[in-house]
Amino acid sequence: xxxxxxxxxxxxxxxxxxxxxxxxxxxxxxxxxxxxxxxxxxxxxxxxxxxxxxxxxxxxxxxxxxxxxxxxxxxxxxxxxxxxxxxxxxxxxxxxxxxxxxxxxxxxxxxxxxxxxxxxxxxxxxxxxxxxxxxxxxxxxxxxxxxxxxxxxxxxxxxxxxxxxxxxxxxxxxxxxxxxxxxxxxxxxxxxxxxxxxxxxxxxxxxxxxxxxxxxxxxxxxxxxxxxxxxxxxxxxxxxxxxxxxxxxxxxxxxxxxxxxxxxxxxxxxxxxxxxxxxxxxxxxxxxxxxxxxxxxxxxxxxxxxxxxxxxxxxxxxxxxxxxxxxxxxxxxxxxxxxxxxxxxxxxxxxxxxxxxxxxxxxxxxxxxxxxxxxxxxxxxxxxxxxxxxxxxxxxxxxxxxxxxxxxxxxxxxxxxxxxxxxxxxxxxxxxxxxxxxxxxxxxxxxxxxxxxxxxxx
Amino acid sequence: xxxxxxxxxxxxxxxxxxxxxxxxxxxxxxxxxxxxxxxxxxxxxxxxxxxxxxxxxxxxxxxxxxxxxxxxxxxxxxxxxxxxxxxxxxxxxxxxxxxxxxxxxxxxxxxxxxxxxxxxxxxxxxxxxxxxxxxxxxxxxxxxxxxxxxxxxxxx
Numbered sequence: 001x002x003x004x005x006x007x008x009x010x011x012x013x014x015x016x017x018x019x020x021x022x023x024x025x026x027x028x029x030x031x032x033x034x035x036x037x038x039x040x041x042x043x044x045x046x047x048x049x050x051x052x053x054x055x056x057x058x059x060x061x062x063x064x065x066x067x068x069x070x071x072x073x074x075x076x077x078x079x080x081x082x083x084x085x086x087x088x089x090x091x092x093x094x095x096x097x098x099x100x101x102x103x104x105x106x107x108x109x110x111x112x113x114x115x116x117x118x119x120x121x122x123x124x125x126x127x128x129x130x131x132x133x134x135x136x137x138x139x140x141x142x143x144x145x146x147x148x149x150x151x152x153x154x155x156x157x158x159x160x161x162x163x164x165x166x167x168x169x170x171x172x173x174x175x176x177x178x179x180x181x182x183x184x185x186x187x188x189x190x191x192x193x194x195x196x197x198x199x200x201x202x203x204x205x206x207x208x209x210x211x212x213x214x215x216x217x218x219x220x221x222x223x224x225x226x227x228x229x230x231x232x233x234x235x236x237x238x239x240x241x242x243x244x245x246x247x248x249x250x251x252x253x254x255x256x257x258x259x260x261x262x263x264x265x266x267x268x269x270x271x272x273x274x275x276x277x278x279x280x281x282x283x284x285x286x287x288x289x290x291x292x293x294x295x296x297x298x299x300x301x302x303x304x305x306x307x308x309x310x311x312x313x314x315x316x317x318x319x320x321x322x323x324x325x326x327x328x329x330x331x332x333x334x335x336x337x338x339x340x341x342x343x344x345x346x347x348x349x350x351x352x353x354x355x356x357x358x359x360x361x362x363x364x365x366x367x368x369x370x371x372x373x374x375x376x377x378x379x380x381x382x383x384x385x386x387x388x389x390x391x392x393x394x395x396x397x398x399x400x401x402x403x404x405x406x407x408x409x410x411x412x413x414x415x416x417x418x419x420x421x422x423x424x425x426x427x428x429x430x431x432x433x434x435x436x437x438x439x440x441x442x443x444x445x446x447x448x449x450x451x452x453x454x455x456x457x458x
Numbered sequence: 459x460x461x462x463x464x465x466x467x468x469x470x471x472x473x474x475x476x477x478x479x480x481x482x483x484x485x486x487x488x489x490x491x492x493x494x495x496x497x498x499x500x501x502x503x504x505x506x507x508x509x510x511x512x513x514x515x516x517x518x519x520x521x522x523x524x525x526x527x528x529x530x531x532x533x534x535x536x537x538x539x540x541x542x543x544x545x546x547x548x549x550x551x552x553x554x555x556x557x558x559x560x561x562x563x564x565x566x567x568x569x570x571x572x573x574x575x576x577x578x579x580x581x582x583x584x585x586x587x588x589x590x591x592x593x594x595x596x597x598x599x600x601x602x603x604x605x606x607x608x609x610x611x612x613x614x
Contacts (some may be wrong), residue, residue: 455496
């Protein structure tokens, strides 16, 4: 069995440092948002070609963002005017019709009827695929390094100044309980039209399946979805994204449904989970879901994601606790580390809590004091309902340590030796050890994961 | 069916929050009059915000104010035990249900009634035991934050 692919989703430029240097070899494939590529193509092209040693990547075309109405893609200017976000305007231009007139000019949501015309659909799919295939290359050609690449190309006789994504992704739209009947046909048709476009650029096609939790857990809808995608599309890989699906909060039935979805789609092509946690990693690595070949996460809050942004919210200090495979509010992390006897000595901390590179650097002599470095904040006052409110924001160095610890912890989850028997034992023990201090809401997932993994068979 | 104690509209919730904020402000102003006690309101602590913290005879005391939702107050106060020596919920004088007495005792949280009379804003309804959960680092953060606040107007 080939090893599970470790995918990381690129978010913002500040995250570059966690994707390069010592972290470069910890992951296999980089996932980029079309909006980020459109907004800063030169920076991303340089990241991939120069700093990231040509790390394989692909671009999520994010076509679903046009189906939710103007509110989802607009921002308010300083003068109080609503306008489409600049990064989205750029992909509207690149994708052309029917998005351009419907969304860009009329500020309306795109509808299934807009894609019924075969020619319109084919043209749209080709432009979406072309954007993924060429946007970064175009940026490279325009970059300062272009002359250097041409020099190298003449010298080496090969094309060093061009990059291609590992996959191109067919346009896709979100499938909810109420809209599946409307959008499924369009998604299937776009997958068909995109095969032709992808072959033009000689890049394998990925088909992205984005669904609500209701569709996942409704057996009839799930069967419809599996049957339609497996019988009517032929991608190189399926990319699955279940809306706001936290494996830590999911019920047993939801996880069983997820396994069933992966297995079902996997009959036609391997599956990558676009937002997944340790449950997916374990299911793939233990052979419970052999069809699952990759799991993606972001750098913060990145193991699940809602279809629509829910706003930034207030960032809070969190610590990824390896035994629970979950991020905890820092106060809960303190309680957990204390319960695990991690404050007794640095050796105890490294044995019972974490011995990743970052924890070895931070926890040296006095874990009870040093652990604070993962939770240091600064208070910021702001006004709410006319009153001054003070909230804590993690210091930049707190966030840096937490992300580094998270990245090393994830690296271990994808690579360290894993045996079903030991893992199930560890999951059950974590749940029983920490349930009393953190509450079952924070620990029960371990028990549920163990049950689903053993019930679903290895 | 919603409990009669649960605020059903945004206006009601805002009104409750306003009354809570008034209690916090009232307690803050009166404790500031005590020269040997340092006090701060809206104090950040481990991702929560403590309504009022005061330092008295070397101890760190955290107070969470609530008009009526005592279960919510308890949930918040429980987290303050990581950073304070003593933790209290403060409410206007009222009948306390048996379940609340039991929960307070079980969680190691004391109860104060807000008092409009006298120099001290609280009357003790249930003395809190010293927290067995205090994490020295968070306690130091809380103490330092209170110490760093401006001295009472009369002294500054």
